[in-house]
Amino acid sequence: MCAYHMRLSGVAAFVLLLMLLLLLLYAVHRWRNPRCSGRLPPGSMGLPLVGETLEFFSPEASLDVPRFVRHRLERYGPIFKTSLVGHPVVVSADEELNYMVFQQEGQLFQSWYPDSFVEILGRDNVGEQQGAMFKYLKNMVLRYFGPESLRESSMLRDVEHAVSSSLCTWSTLPAVELKEAVSTMVFDLSANKLLDLEPSRSKILRKSFFDFVRGLISFPLYLPGTAYYSCMKGRQSAMEVLQEVLEERKRSVQVLEAGEGAMETARRHGGDFLDLVIQEITKEKPVVTDRMALDLMFVLLFASFHTTSLALTLAVKLLADHPRVLEELTVEHETIRKARHGSDGITWMEYKSMTFTSQVINETVRLANIAPGIFRKALKDIRFKGFTIPAGWGVMVCPPAVHLNPVIYPDPLIFNPTRFKDKPEIDRGSRHFMAFGGGLRSCVGADFSKLQMSIFLHFLVTRYRWKSLGGGKTVRNPGLEFPDGYHIQIRHWN
Template sequence: MEQWWWYLWFSIISLFGASLGNWIHRWRNPKCNGKLPPGSMGLPLIGETLSFFVTSNSIDIHPFVAQRMKRYGSLFKTSLAGRPVVVSLDPDFNYFVLQQEDKLVELYYMDSLAKLVHQDDMKNIGGDFHKYFRRVILSHFGHEPLKHKLLSQFEDVINHELQDWSKLPQVDLKHQTASMLFNTASKILMSCVPEENLGHDLSDILQGLMTFPVYFPGTAFYKCLKKKEKALKLTSGVLEERMNLYPTDKGDLLEKMVGDMGKEAGLTKQFVSHALFGLLIATIETIAPTITLAAKYLLDNPSALQHLTEEHERIVKKREDAKSGVSWDDYKSMTFTHYVINETLMLGNFLPGIFRRTIADIPVNGYTIPKGWVLLIIPAVLHLDPNTYEDPLAFNPWRWKNIERNTMAKKFIPFGGGNRACAGAEFSRVLVAVFLHVWFSKFRLTKIKGGDVARAPLLMFKNVFYVKVSEK
């Protein structure tokens, strides 16, 4: 009898071991109608996620990418948060595939980001609906509203903010900028300034996503989703109020979307609330760190500081009325300012990556990226390539004087590429340029302490960047 039980347990353990071994083998060797790119799938389920999220004390290419690029080249496979992924570092292939939206690839969010933006709703952003949504954004954030309305609004807001900051002994630049942007974006989107400013909460929300998606009290991911709930309560409340008052004479983005509910498929209350939330995050999480990083580099670079000062003083002197505000022609003439913005975007790499999911097998360089896999494009690899940008980690705005347009199309993609490129790219550039104009024409910023940067894999400030603001 005892021998029978021993054989039974031996058989069960052997079967379990064989099944486990077979599962691990299949995990490490996924099916493919061709040859998979080189690389490792890491540990079962976890993959190489922990290495991807580790903090690097440098603004350089994240070690996760740099080490694999050295080992495998410009294309390699991995697994992140349980998903099979191919990472592409090839600028020509990246440029090609980003033009193949809804043909070879589709929009995709990592599981953590999907929970933030509510991926079920975001699936609607394809085809005609994506065109509609992009058109609505551009009608309120694009070239024409920037030129005729928003430019002067930005100047007024920034001038008022910097005057308030000048009364303080020191300013947490990223925090205060995020608060300013929250109010500015809220006015444009919803024609209101909420009683509670959520700028600081939203300014670090993406950093919480760059962790393993474990929803458990105390984890960064848990705190991130709690901040989301708080912000969604705000946007949902504003939406309900507007729907009860509709129509109004606000003329803002919310008014347009409320009017189109019931006309555009997929334009639900839930989608509109999440869209407002997403646009607030997009404004704060891109522009606040850009302004902060630009200030850090400029205050550490006397030559660039002097060059920028001279440019903006020259713009003011050329005006017929010295008290008149910044014009669109002024903005277009800010040559060195645009160089500074490009340099900051290149070094900052505020996007950790551009995610797409393949909807067909994609052959590339003798390999095959299988249908259903995640394709990850890392802008930092393009931006910090010494073969394109000499001494790329050095702050050198003058380099942009000689960089060709074709190079920028394929090897400078801070706002993504293809028809999914960020619709708010020009909005971001204009706002940063106006901030620099107000700073250099009317104020002085003096560094007090902090501002050290790291990457995890998002750019992060390891310590608070404090400055002193004073009027000229």
């Protein structure tokens, strides 16, 4: 009897194991063959849960289209499916689909990013807002960083002062790691204009953001020692500082208003962006919550210094590697400088006359491709060129695949600013140029970034000369990085 029960138990265990194996095989089959009411684009969903995430994050020492995308474009064509950090995603290098994604915001698509990325930028960040709320927050930012505000405010003078003082300091040093130096310069300027921070607190906040950026585009594994863990700890530290600053300003405003009135309050504070935020969250019926305000300031600080510093570092390296382009850029700025009357700083008219500079900036950000992907989510089943994008799936528009397409940009890896000559539509974004996004969600800080880059290049080429000392290697991971930095020596020349 005992032997019979043992055999019976063995059979039961075998049947259970077989059932588990069949369930596992079924789950793998379902993962690799998602349900769809039509025909899915070609591609692979990779491993269960992990998908093709590990390949997506694999580094590559090149400015070319990331290997992950390049290999799949060669195999599947301009539209393919994959799975990233647990989400089914359709990747698009098709200009018509990209255009539709940007133009059909709110109808067929909505802004979306994988959960791990949302955790990094905050659940209430502006990218997560939809419809009227997104437009409200966007208009808030444009009131301060839009072209009209930049022209009318002291922003140009403040940028000029930050650039000239930084370059003067760097010229006294034996060597400068440009990426970190430019990041510091841009961050301190942005922190001052956003929050009116004193240098000591700005330094603390800057360190938190540097920690945050190091793990920004990394595999989302929240364990001590990982880049993602460092990123989230950096975010936590930064948010604590921002929370303190917000509460202090609210108390300060309450005290001043009680004793002096709102007009005197506005006069005493410099009119920074935080003042605008305080006005919004202290309204009788506020639309913006404290959490939304904090996430908004966090994203603005991140975007203003991270993207601009990367683009400027790459621009300086590209100019050093292409002396003819540097010579033409120098001629433009020397002409502006010599025509200037007196010792006054750069005027708005001079800034807008920097035509070749604008071409250099556009060509730099085209090659930089700082955003490796722009994400949206399908709101309904969408049929396009015989394929179906199921409702709820992510869509990743891939700027590098467009910016480095030889059909659109001949010799795409060659630094050639004149390819943007006589293309004014580029400044507003187009099907072929999406360095600053596209559609309703084009970058609200684009004008501020271009202003900083233009003024920096003006002072650099008219007053200084520099030489490369080491580093400068670029890596995609999949975002742009300078793993060894870019070390230069800079000296005052004129």
